[in-house]
Amino acid sequence: MDDTSPVQAVIDAFTSGDPVTAIARGFAIEASYPDDPAVLNHLGAIHLQYSQPAHALRVLRRAFDLAPTSSVICVNLGLALEIDQQFGAAADAFGLAAAYKPDFVVAHFNRGRMCVRTERFQDATDAFAEVIVREPTNADAWNYWAGSMSLLNRLDEALSGYERALTINPGHLSTLRDHAIVAMRAGQPVRALPSLDRALAIDPSWANGQQHRGRAHTQSGRFADAETDFAVALTLDPGNRDALNGRAWLRHISGDRMGCLRDLEALVAEDPTNAEARAFLGLAYLREERFAEGWSAYESRWDVPANAGIFDGATRFRWDGSQDLTGRSILVMSEQGFGDTIQFCRYVPMLVNRGARVILAVQPPLQGLIAGMPWAHHLVTDNAPVPDTDFFCPMLSLPQAFGTEPGTIPSPGRYLETSPEKRASWRHRLAIPDHSPLPSQTEPRAGGWGSLPLPTGNTNPLVGISWRGNPGNRGDAQRSIPLTTFVEALPAGLRYVSLQKDTTEDERAHLAAWGILDVAEALDDFASTGALCDVLDLIITVDTSIAHLAGALARPVWILLCRIPDWRWFVDRTDSPWYPTARLYRQATAGDWAPVIATVRRDIASFATRS
Known part of the structure; x- marks a missing residue:
């Protein structure tokens, strides 16, 4: 409008620093032009410009009532609602503006911003996409679109959006920061580093x-x-x-x-x-x-x-080692991985010795193995409804409850048992004479693998191997060894059987080519795998549940450890107080398995000679 506009007098008062007069003149204009949406919209915009949101909102609501299909009035009303922190209503106002005028980029952009404020992230990405379609070089729209995608956890799309924004405005600090942070969230440090370098060069x-x-x-x-x-x-x-x-x-x-x-x-x-x-x-x-x-x-x-919330269903008392368990019931709950359950179930007989009735909750694949133990009278799966007991204790809290110190680690030798029928089945399948006694549960052996009896009925020792763990576990990439590298430790003249349950097609092809027996289809659960371990002369494995299984069965087991292994293997030791029949082989340099493989190969040759 020109200087003859009714609103000009309000502008003059604001610019001269007299907001009281400006507001008074605004009221007069409202009274003089109560049904003129154009004048009221202009007045509302001026109130917004000069930081009078309450007056702006009142006037713009009246303008909207008079002209609800005016996209300009809808946008100004949306701005007033935003200042009043009515973000949902503001998003609706901007949405109306965009609907009435689809090419109104400002309406789409502001609707996107308000959808973010109200956590309607998909609606936000849709709104910013409308801007990008019309203005493909709008860096702010790409930036906001990428931010909305990251809030939807669609990180690859978010990164692509930030990268488009940076091609338009390479030095935009907040975009560089956001791109780097999302790249780190996505586990892509190499993608994050250039943005971090550029952002830190600026700030x-x-x-x-x-x-x-x-x-x-x-x-x-x-x-x-x-x-x-x-x-x-x-x-x-x-x-x-x-x-x-x-x-x-x-x-x-x-x-x-x-x-x-x-x-x-x-x-x-x-x-x-x-x-x-x-x-x-x-x-x-x-x-x-x-x-x-x-x-x-x-x-x-x-x-x-x-x-x-893990123990929300456990309303009974937490056992800390001080309470008398005579005649009382206690729920022991497995936690973390299969190996943890195998390692720490050794404490359950100690609870029984204190007079407790133990209900043991373990992962389903371990049920068949543990069910046969004399102390496993009451066994439930860890995903079953929590039974009612006097006490409960997480499995990895038992060492503290029993006051375990390095010198008092319960080391009962063979503390798990396998089915004689399953062992006989494996002996039949592998053509192994039944001449080798198993270590006694009541007479634990010490001194490592070298003190264990070897089968006398077969001149070619049978060695079980496991070269990788669960790929989904943190650190598995460091702990596992490629099969093509692992087999370099295996000299000719011995028989080898794979203990891997989940071999890939490529691994199966390699095993067949190298004459290594693949019995994955028969490894139904840990009871089957444990019975197989019991008929083997030696188990060689990386740090996975197989290591714990072999140790709990007191079988000769060589465990190949990465440079920084799990805490339970301690520091620099070649033995394990948890498993007296284990021998530890440690990486000296992260990622370099060659010296470990060479040492294992040398020791297998010695093992074969003794047998």
Whole structure:
């Protein structure tokens, strides 16, 4: 409008610094033009411009009532509603504007923003897509679209959107930051690093960016660069918990055990409520055989949000080792993996010896194995309804309840048993004479694999092998060994059988080519696998449930460990107090299995000679 517009007098008063007069003149205009939507819309826009949202909202509501199909009025009303924090209503107003005028880019864009504010993320992506169709070089639209995709957890699409935005505006700091953070969420550190480098070149004081780059360098194996990044982050922000946590993990996987401990202790001191850090600290203590501190700190795992509600059905009392169990019932609940259950079920007979009636909840694949034990009178699956008992205790809390120290680890030798029928079936299938006695449960053996009796009825020892664990488990890539590498440890002259239940087509082809027996179809559960282990002369395995199974059966087992293995294997030991018949082979350098394979091959040759 020109200077003769009725609203000009309001503008003049605002520009001269007299808002009281401006507002009074606005009321006069409302009275003079009560049914003119154009004048009221202009007046509302001026109120918005000069930070008078309440007056703007009142006037624009009246304008909308008079002209509800005016896209301009709808957009201005949406802006007023946004300022009034009525985000859902604002989204609806912008949506009306877009519906009445489909090419009205501002309406689509603002609707998208309000949909984000109301967590209608799919609607937000649709709105920003409408902008992109009409303005494909609109960097802000690409940026918002990518952000909405990330909120929908569609991370690859989000990354593509941020990258489109950066081709249009390469130096946009917030886009570089968002792209890097989403790339890290997506587990793509290599994709994150260029954006982190560019963002930190623009703003070197971005402490959170420094710690993100530290994590990216850690995941990329650039440990020295990661150490520098975390140091810079902590210089900029000494209390940055993410940086402390990231550096603790870096030092853990790089073998700096004491540095890892210091960082975790500092992190817990900084934030005593950080359950994840405290549980991680517990594992670090356990690895160093500092059991009292370790078991205590590791109990914090139940305070981690991801574990919330696990014991909601367990209304009975938590057993901590101090309560009398005579004539009382206790539910022992498995947790984590199959190997953990196999390792820590050794404590169940100790509960029985205290007079308890134990209800043991274990994973279904372990039921057949454990059901045959004399102490497993009451067995349920871990996903069954929780039975009513006097007490309950998570399985990995039993060591603390019993006050376990390195010198008092219950090491009963053979504490699991397998079916004689299943063993006989395997002997028949593998043509093994039934001449070899099994270790006694009541007479545990010590001294490692070399002290165990070897079968006398077969001149060619039978060796079971397992080269990888569950690919879904964190750290499996470090623990597992490619089959083509693993077989380099296996000299000719012995018979080999695969203990892998889930062999791939490629692995099956290799096993056949190398003459290694693949019996995956017969490994129905751990009872079947355990019976097979019982008729073998030796088991060679990476750190997986097979290692625990062989150890619990007191079979000769050689366990090949990565550079930074699980806490339970401790530090630098070649033996295991958990499993007296185990021998440990450790990587000296992360990722380098060649020396381990060479040592195992040499020792197998010696083993074959003795047998």
